[in-house]
Amino acid sequence: MQISIESKPTAAAVYDTRKKRLVETIDRLYVRDARASLQKMLSKIHPADLASVLDDLPPSHVVDIFTAIADSESAAEVFSQLPRDLRRQVLTESKVEKLAGVLAHVPPDDLADLIGELPDDQREQLMALLGRDSKDEVESLLQYAPDSAGGIMTSDIFSLPHTLTVEEAIENIRSHDDVEMVFYLYLTEEGGRLAGVVSLRQLLLSSPETSLNKIMNRRVMKVTTDDDQTTVAMLVDKYRLLAIPVVDDENVLVGMITVDDVIDVIEEETTRDILKMAGTDESETLTQSAFKIAKIRLPWLLAAFVGGLAATAVIGRYEAILAEVLVLGAFLPVVMGMAGNVGVQSATVAVRGLATGAIDVRDTVPLVLKELRVGLLLGSFYGVILALYGYLMHDSLALGEVVGLTILVNMTGAALLAVLLPMIFERLKVDPAVATGPFVTTAIDIFGVLNYFVIASWIYEL
Secondary structure, X not given: OOOOOOOOOOHHHHHHHHHXXXXXXXXXXXXXXXXXXXXXXXXXXXXXHHHHHHHHOOHHHHHHHHHXXXXXXXXXXXXXXXXXXXXXXXXXXXXXXXXXXXXXXXXXXXXXXXXXXXXXXXXXHHHHOOOHHHHHHHHHHHOOOOOEHHHHOEOOEXXXXXXXXXXXXXXXHHOXXXXXXXXXXXXXXXXXXXXXXXXHHHHHHOOOOOEHHHHOEOOOOOEEOOOEHHHHHHHHHHHOOOEEEEEOOOOEEEEEEEHHHHHHHHHHHHHHHHHHHXXXXXXXXXXXXXXXXXXXXXXXXXXXXXXXXXXXXXXXXXXXXXXXXXXXHHHHHHHHHHHHHHHHHHHHHXXXXXXXXXOOHHHHHHHHHHHHHHHHHHHHXXXXXXXXXXXXXXXOHHHHHHHHHHHHHHHHHHXXXXXXXXXXXXXXXXXXXXXXXXXXXXXXXXXXXXXXXXXXXXXXXX
């Protein structure tokens, strides 16, 4: 008797199925012009899920379905989580009345990010829709660089004087339930300067008559408005913070960065590094123009092309040995490919480590020694296999020695080059993610070909 065991669908599979059904149902209701049913259904979907659904709908239907969201506050949450291209579409195609109601509920930091990306004429039109308070907050945030702490913070922050009692603080919190506050209460002294911080848990566990300055932590982890967003992300990640305060040059509390903003930064930085190493950038994802995409990719491919020409020149220099031992050409792809793969792995680890702070340029020597050992181990393993394959398949001990020794040296050298180059670029204040890709690829190609034929010439004595 056979027993069949059905595998339980994963949470991701269940989510994808549910999302597909939502997309189909919402689009069907829209096509049928069943507006009442459509609005009722949209009101039951979580804003994050609805933003994802809108991204999968036909582009021509997106704006009309978005405007069908009855509650402006919910629409603002959906709007904040839409992909950048859809947000621009909503901005340019939505009716002014609907747009004004939605923007009134969008957090100032999200609005500043969005407005900062728009052309001047669209920026002025959008600013005209904002209320006075929102407009002032957005303008104050736009003065900071987009990738700085000031550029990603929210100025809508709640703080209290450190001279209040616990009871007074709790009463103040209860009367400000509309402000963003993530388990921390920031305390200020004269002039609005940051004095300390107390967790909401500690606040609730303290006696009502206790003064806040007796229970607050004066050693506040904070950043200034000019600090880079990557630095902020590293601090939040390292110290497991839910939020971090932002101060100006005089230690005046001006804003706060929450963990959800930091997650966005980490995702953005990771995507940017990956695209840079691949020889492109984020602007490619925002355009459908083949000419613009080709222009973005051209410099990286040009560097790889020049490296390929250099490798070709090396091969041409050793035409004599290729003519004598034709089988050497058959092994060229594998000895080059394995070195390139090791180089990509080592370069990715080095670049990502430098970006996250897990690796410092002061760690160059230990990192190089580690990659040397890794390269030797991998090269020895595959070198033995390839040497045996070359000997057994072609009945040539010399060929086995050439390909085995070459792959050992190539993989070891590739690992060293791939970790040394990012460190050098970091010391030269050049973004390793931009330079590593083409330089590592070119260097490994030239080194690998040269090493292959030098070893072959030595062993075959040609």
